[in-house]
Amino acid sequence: MIRVAATLLAFAAIAAGCQTVEPPYRLVSAGSVTVGGLTVTAGDGWNENARTKANFNGPGAVWTRDGMRLDYLIVIPAVADGSGIFKEPNAKVVYPKFHATMLPNEIVTLIEASLTRHVFGEGRSVVASSNLRPAPYGADKGFAFDVSVTVSDGPDRQGVVGGFVADGKLNLVMFLAAVPYYWDKDRERAETVIASARRSSAG
Amino acid sequence: MPAVPPAVIPPGYHPVQARDERGLWLELEDYEKALSRSALRVRDRTLNDYVEGLVCKVARDYCADFRVYVMRNPSFNASMTANGMMQVWTGLLTRVGSEDELATVLGHEIAHYERAHTLAQFRKMKKDMAVGSIFDFGLLMIGVPVPAGQMTAMLNVLAFSRDEEQEADLLGARLMADAGFDPHATYQIWRDLIDEDAHAEIKREAPSPFAKTHPGSEVRAQTLESWVSATYGGAAPARDQTQFKAILAANMDWLMEDQIKTGRYGRTEYLLSRQQALGMAPGAQHFYRAQMLQQRGAPGDDAAAKQEYELAIAEPAAPSRAFRNLGYLLWKANETAAARTQFARYLEVEPSASDRAMIESYMTAEAP
DSSP states (O other): OOOHHHHHTTTTHHHHHHHOOOEEEEOOOOEEEEEETTTEEOOTTEEEEEEGGGSSSSSSSSSSSSSSSTEEEEEEEEEEOOOOSSSOOOOOSOOOOOOTTOOOOHHHHHHHIIIIIIIOBTTTTTEEEEEEEOOOOOOOOEEEEEEEEEESOOOOEEEEEEEEETTTTEEEEEEEEEEEEEHHHHHHHHHHHHTTTTEEEGG | OOOOOOOOOTOOOOOSHHHHHHHHHHHHHHHHHHHOOTBBBOOOOOHHHHHHHHHHHGGGGGGGGEEEEEESSSOEEEEEOOOOEEEEEEEHHHHOOHHHHHHHHHHHHHHHTTTTTTHHHHHHHHHHHHHSOOHHHHHHHHHHHHHHHHHHHHHHHOOOHHHHHHHHHHHHHHHHHHHTTTTTTHHHHHHHHHHHHHHHHEEEEEOHHHTTTOOHHHHHHHHHHHHHHHHOOOOOOOOOOOHHHHHHHHHHHHHHHHHHHTHHHHHHHHHHHHHHTTTHHHHHHHHHHHHHHHHHHOOHHHHHHHHHHHHHHHTTOOTHHHHHHHHHHHHTOOOHHHHHHHHHHHHHTTOOOOOOOHHHHHHOOOOO
């Protein structure tokens, strides 16, 4: 349990925010925003939590509208073959890895496992997916699916994940929010951001 | 030969004098309210009735003192608090080889209660800490406001001493044997855990919470084996396991999905072998093994998973997802026509599948 606590501490900024120190937020400018090699179109009202950058192996961003306890949108560009989608906080634990040959159904499993292990806590949550569907991201063929997270304490979350594999690298944008209010309120805005994802080089 | 310790708490016990004990009960009652509302509590009535029935059978006169909470957690663990709140994690159900092994763990936890071990640990910890409440300590460890999680962390900090564990082993063994269960299961379950640890792919991986607070598994197995053999003689006649197996079979799909998602593939492989011995349907065995291989993704795993899915779909009890997953693997192997056949079979069995649009996109897409 202490190991789980340490893992959650490392991800507290994503999972629930820090209890005593307010993380530094920066308003995300509406319009095109590039994170690593991935460009999305942000609408109004998103705030970037700069403290969460350490949770990624490369570039990455976490945005929120009403605070990290209630909603967050995660942008993760260009996850390389053999890497996890989040940085591994514990060298003694094996975390799920992306492989360039993965098909969408396997990426769903990867993300379920990653959210469980890194964000919500094994034994503290059940992450399930549904509605895997094709989704285009500019010229790149990709996928989208819905996520539901049941947690031992606190509100359950609903989410939507979009992504595509290009040049053997996985690009992801996902949004999770507390149900029912925050999910219902911001789902459409988040889906618009996710659908806007493009490889920067592809224009 | 160690003696079986007597119960120190009578049936129907409720603290009236010790202020710290009353305080502990009050705090535990608050925690229990949160636990009873937890979304991870398994609410399936049949499963709960079955586990509660076993608890009552082992506890006998103490039956009314216990509330049992089956919690969805793939680790092997069970716990008991000073006020009779018992948690059974679902990873325990995935691991026990018989109803008697399950009764062993339940008996062990009931014995902790009857010997008042949690209260003793609580007092010791308060003395050691000297300042603040035990609940503040939980808050510091977690750092985020998750009330049930804090208490769970605290309960895990309350590791029992070696003597207390031996007391619970012996008293628990006597309780379950008196209730008609096979006492030889009391050491077999420890041997099973040792066996599972030996199959872990990552040896440095932390042991299960139960094992972590119960050191010296082989020593304990030996002590129990000696005591049981001296007290009850050799092997007992095999008990009927029909209900136990039916309960497992009815819940195995999500139990095994949870286990596979832990990413502990060596342990999962071992547990699948044990379920095979317990009579898991061959179609289900092949399906779960294929899922595990596919998720592991080591060199050669895709080919091995494909083979397992092919074996799964040849059996009558294969989940419909086996057709879909086989289709994806065939697609990856550039066997496009064969992939489309499996996708079509999946949609035939699951016409309103939520991933229908994705599957149809593969059925009409150009070959990779």
